[in-house]
Amino acid sequence: MSKAAKSQEEAPLVLREEEGAVALLSLNRPKARNALSIALMEALLAQIEAVGADPAIKAVVLRAEGPAFSAGHDLKEMTARRADEDRGRAFFSETMQLCARMMQAVVNCPKPVIAEVHGIATAAGCQLVASCDLAIASREAKFATPGVNIGLFCSTPMVALSRNVARKHAMEMLLLGEMVTAERAAEIGLINKAVEPGEVHSEAMHMAKIIASKSGLTLAIGKRAFYEQVEKTLPEAYDYAAEVMVRNMLARDAEEGINAFIEKRAPVWEDR
Structure with a gap:
């Protein structure tokens, strides 16, 4: 060879x-x-x-x-x-x-x-x-x-x-x-x-x-949720997405991102 x-x-x-x-x-x-x-x-x-x-x-x-x-x-x-x-x-x-x-x-x-x-x-x-x-x-x-x-x-x-x-x-x-x-x-x-x-x-x-530039945790949550909900019926998709939103809201990066928005500053992500 x-x-x-x-x-x-x-x-x-x-x-x-x-x-x-x-x-x-x-x-x-x-x-x-x-x-x-x-x-x-x-x-x-x-x-x-x-x-x-x-x-x-x-x-x-x-x-x-x-x-x-x-x-x-x-x-x-x-x-x-x-x-x-x-x-x-x-x-x-x-x-x-x-x-x-x-x-x-x-x-x-x-x-x-x-x-x-x-x-x-x-x-x-x-x-x-x-x-x-x-x-x-x-x-x-x-x-x-x-x-x-x-x-x-x-x-x-x-x-x-x-x-x-x-x-x-x-x-x-x-x-x-x-x-x-x-x-x-x-x-x-x-x-x-x-x-x-x-x-x-x-x-x-x-x-x-x-x-x-986004939160890695948020990206992972969102990507998985997108593919999960798209295969469900409309009521099932809303029930599922609502639960995802609740869990996402309790994440540290969501709290940080919302506070940063209110305080008009750049968020500092920790991907958690």
Whole structure:
């Protein structure tokens, strides 16, 4: 094996950097368009759990090395397992279960996660964008759930997609399998904003730093409450949210924040 190939093989599949209280996680399989192999999904899951447990981190920016955000599952890896005795069933099941755990880890992470998207985000790559709390994309980025084009309906990406955009928009993407521009993705709610290619990182970091200036406890309470209430009936959601508000009011940071507002001064957060 050449030194270059060995270096590529040994390089971390997810890179982690920090800018103050913001963690930057970068998918690092650029030559494979950041296809979500088992190893990459395991690495991302581990990093999401690590930043979620790190008290010094308040926001996460999820980005990617190379020309694409993510082309989705590693179809070459999956196809190779058709030679197994069970025609790949066990491996396919492992892949989908791990993917589900990883996507839910993004949603369940107590720190807000912002997708910073360039290039393509297709199939499970589009699912990953939809699973993030916020998303900023280059105007040159494109999104798709193209499984229908190869006889493999994007059923798991559909879960995240249908929780972000209206039903008919989701079905349009799923049934047609065509690329969607960043501007259209913003119109239908898949991403927050489409910006010029050179502004994607600065815009994502601008949002991340604003978020990181807040109480970490408040962010964690609010993110969890958002995803909990959205699945409930209206009366159940109000009952749940009211209880969350009561518990939040009793937190030290809420008391500090309200006093700071009344006293016209900047609050000092202790994340408790």
